[in-house]
Amino acid sequence: MKQLLFVFTALLYGMLTATAQQSRIMENAQLPSFPLDITWHKTAVLIFPQPIKDADRGDAYVLAETFKDANNILKVKAGKKNFEESNLQVVTSDGKVYCFTVNYKDNIPARPIDMGRAMPYAPVTFPGVSLNSKQVEDLSVKVAETYAFLRGGRFHRYGLSLETQGVYVKDDVLFFQFRVKNETHIPFEPATIRFYIRDRARTKRTASQDTEIVPLNILQSGTPESDRGTTIVAAFPRFTIAENKYFGIEIMEKQGDRNPTNRIKQKKLLKAHSL
Known part of the structure; x- marks a missing residue:
């Protein structure tokens, strides 16, 4: 009985250790998420180092649009007031992914945000291309x-x-x-x-x-x-x-x-x- 209990304890400890290690690996692999406050009567402007290839909004009330003559600039605005927290992910032509946690705020700064000053990112792979970013x-x-x-x-x-x-x-x-x-x-x-x-x-x-x-x-x-x-x-x-x-x-x-x-x-x- 003691031997069986010992084996069970060892298995449980091993499972918990493996789960904790996997959790740490996933945390280290995750890209940072930038806080982004938007409002319905002002436009937030995000400037990226490279042209924007794709942008995915968590909800329809997060309005995002690129400038016609400057495809590295994204305009973001709220489609309604006091919405629940959402997210925005932007992929640029160099394969970098920018993640944002989006919240509603009545008053936001009028200054544009330069993402070129953000921290470096881990290499990203391109579909059908053997070289990473x-x-x-x-x-x-x-x-x-x-x-x-x-x-x-x-x-x-x-x-x-x-x-x-x-x-x-x-x-x-x-x-x-x-x-x-x-x-x-x-x-x-x-x-x-x-x-x-x-x-x-x-x-x-x-x-x-x-x-x-x-x-x-x-x-x-x-x-x-x-x-x-x-x-x-x-x-x-x-x-x-x-x-x-x-x-x-x-x-x-x-x-x-x-x-x-x-x-x-x-x-x-x-x-x-x-x-």
């Missing part, structure tokens, strides 16, 4: 520091130049290296960057059909007015294009109409170097 970020830095090997096809208008300096591949991810240079005394401030695949053939009567491509990560360093200009590294799930299409980039100027573009044809894309 940390690996993509590290490789983007490596590409930004690599000397250009591609020539030709440079955009040069309005005192601005935009050129493709390199294409790289690592497993199932493509990295594109661009440089923006401003040769005028009027500063060039990018608002958004658009990537797409377009048919090369155009007719006056038929509008070209663009296929928008959302990057996994965008890295920008330097300024267009500096000697080296701004280096932009954009990472995408690996793809190829047909001979009658091209991959394009368009940079929209903030409060301006200088929108440099550049195109990469199949021949140049197939020159990608391995990382």
